[in-house]
Amino acid sequence: MPELPDVEGFRGVLESCALGRTVRRVDVRDPGVLHGVGARRLREALEGRRFTGTRRHGKWLLARTGGPVLALHFGMTGSLLCARPDDPVHAHDRVLFTLTGGHRLHYRDQRELKGLWLLEDDAAADRLLEGQGPDALTVDREQFEAALSERRAQAKAVLTDQSALAGLGNLLADEVLWRAGVTPVRRASHLTQAERRRLYTVMRRTLRSAVAAGRVPPRDTWLTGHRDDPDPHCPRCGGPLRRSRLAGRGTVWCPRCQPEDGRGH
Numbered sequence: 001m002p003e004l005p006d007v008e009g010f011r012g013v014l015e016s017c018a019l020g021r022t023v024r025r026v027d028v029r030d031p032g033v034l035h036g037v038g039a040r041r042l043r044e045a046l047e048g049r050r051f052t053g054t055r056r057h058g059k060w061l062l063a064r065t066g067g068p069v070l071a072l073h074f075g076m077t078g079s080l081l082c083a084r085p086d087d088p089v090h091a092h093d094r095v096l097f098t099l100t101g102g103h104r105l106h107y108r109d110q111r112e113l114k115g116l117w118l119l120e121d122d123a124a125a126d127r128l129l130e131g132q133g134p135d136a137l138t139v140d141r142e143q144f145e146a147a148l149s150e151r152r153a154q155a156k157a158v159l160t161d162q163s164a165l166a167g168l169g170n171l172l173a174d175e176v177l178w179r180a181g182v183t184p185v186r187r188a189s190h191l192t193q194a195e196r197r198r199l200y201t202v203m204r205r206t207l208r209s210a211v212a213a214g215r216v217p218p219r220d221t222w223l224t225g226h227r228d229d230p231d232p233h234c235p236r237c238g239g240p241l242r243r244s245r246l247a248g249r250g251t252v253w254c255p256r257c258q259p260e261d262g263r264g265h
Helices: 004-018 039-046 122-128 141-149 155-159 170-180 193-213
Strands: 023-028 053-057 060-064 069-073 078-083 093-099 103-109 115-119 242-246 249-253
Touching: 004 053, 004 060, 004 078, 004 093, 004 103, 004 193, 023 039, 039 115, 060 122, 069 078, 069 122, 103 115, 115 122, 141 155, 141 193, 155 170, 170 193, 170 249
Parallel strands: none
Antiparallel strands: 023 093, 053 060, 060 069, 069 115, 078 103, 093 103, 242 249
């Protein structure tokens, strides 16, 4: 599932492949990934335009042209790839952008849960993002603590609520909570100031490592590296990990390192 580090990586793909280049052709192979715009309108708006800048907020990626803005959201299985015009097209490549300079940008998505939006201008892009919380990579400590202290939902639910904090998904939320020694079932508003500050520090450190890797890396020293094991054990204490569903999401945590009395880590 693409989370903030993945989308930051896709921004790098967009910048290296398309920034400063003109769109020669837009090929919509599956209009099911388009939202609020048809294939013809997308072609008319973007063909002949040059990509001039990028912006990422949470899990959203915006491509500016000095006029219309292309907004991309990758849902559960989306990705962005740079290819040559003569490279083979994958079955799940939904939209292709042929660019000057011999590059082609592929929006690939197996499950088609999100997709592409065409926005009139930067002001419309700002409106699209109005319902998003602060970006998890740039949020300051005061904003982060306020987002937690003001909500009564469980800590895991708040961390993955994009209106509270934009960018964290299932893997990152579990990883951050485990590293901070906070159980995912603890109510966010019941966390102590010390716990909120520890979560903030751990989140920033974890995000820096994940962004450098281009994803949430399944390393042996990370919870992510063990959550899918048949018999998962904590890489810190060696105890058995617990699996459950919280807020509709598969959740993994260590009851020894993340006790419900708040005395973990």
